[in-house]
Amino acid sequence: MKTSSQYRAQAREVLQNRWGEAAIMQVVILGLVVILSAPSALATLHPEFAALTNMSSLATILILPIQYAFYNALLCALRNQHDSLWTATWQIVSKQYGQFFLAGLLIMILTALIGIVTLGIGAIILAYAYSMVPYLLLDYPELSVREAMKLSREMTRGYKWDLFVLDLTFIGWILLSILTLGIGVLFVEPYQQAARSAFYEDLRA
Numbered sequence: 001m002k003t004s005s006q007y008r009a010q011a012r013e014v015l016q017n018r019w020g021e022a023a024i025m026q027v028v029i030l031g032l033v034v035i036l037s038a039p040s041a042l043a044t045l046h047p048e049f050a051a052l053t054n055m056s057s058l059a060t061i062l063i064l065p066i067q068y069a070f071y072n073a074l075l076c077a078l079r080n081q082h083d084s085l086w087t088a089t090w091q092i093v094s095k096q097y098g099q100f101f102l103a104g105l106l107i108m109i110l111t112a113l114i115g116i117v118t119l120g121i122g123a124i125i126l127a128y129a130y131s132m133v134p135y136l137l138l139d140y141p142e143l144s145v146r147e148a149m150k151l152s153r154e155m156t157r158g159y160k161w162d163l164f165v166l167d168l169t170f171i172g173w174i175l176l177s178i179l180t181l182g183i184g185v186l187f188v189e190p191y192q193q194a195a196r197s198a199f200y201e202d203l204r205a
Contacts, residue, residue, distance in 0.1 A: 004195075010195065011194035014074060022115065023186040033063050036062060060108075061105055065100030068104065069088075069092040069192070072089075074194045106149070112168075129152060139204070155203045162199075163199055
């Protein structure tokens with residue numbers, strides 16, 4: 001496995017001449033979340049709409065497949081398979097929305113349940129164990145979601161700490177994003193996910 005700095009260097013190479021497009025994709029994804037979460041905000045302001053309070057969680061689940069597709073678009077860019085992140089994202093999500101939706105739903109449920117039992121620690125471990133699922137579903141669409149989850153657990157065995165350390169190296173960028181009122185997230189998120197896609201390539205190899 002490479003060092004965190006090497007994965008970040010690969011990520012920057014992937015995003016070269018694509019930073020703007022990646023940021024626009026993040027704007028679209030976040031915009032969809034905000035729009036779908038609007039009913040929950042309405043329920044908070046007006047108690048008579050209390051039945052809509054769970055719309056934020058539903059919005060996250062509905063948009064998660066698009067986020068997964070974007071992660072895979074970055075992987076395709078790493079492999080020089082697509083020039084446009086925008087085109088690759090929508091091509092992938094149009095073919096695999098159902099798979100991504102089911103995977104995201106199951107992972108969210110499992111991590112939530114384990115998180116309650118283990119005071120959050122188990123949820124973090126489980127999130128890293130299943131972190132390769134979106135990529136596996138792209139590379140092996142014949143796999144069921146359950147099979148992809150099992151394979152992701154096997155792939156990350158002994159490597160979850162390395163991925164955690166890679167994520168930690170983005171803490172400074174994330175803090176800087178907070179200082180920019182969140183605008184920096186539009187660039188940090190693609191940067192981090194591109195590094196993760198490079199990490200997946202090494203695990204897969």
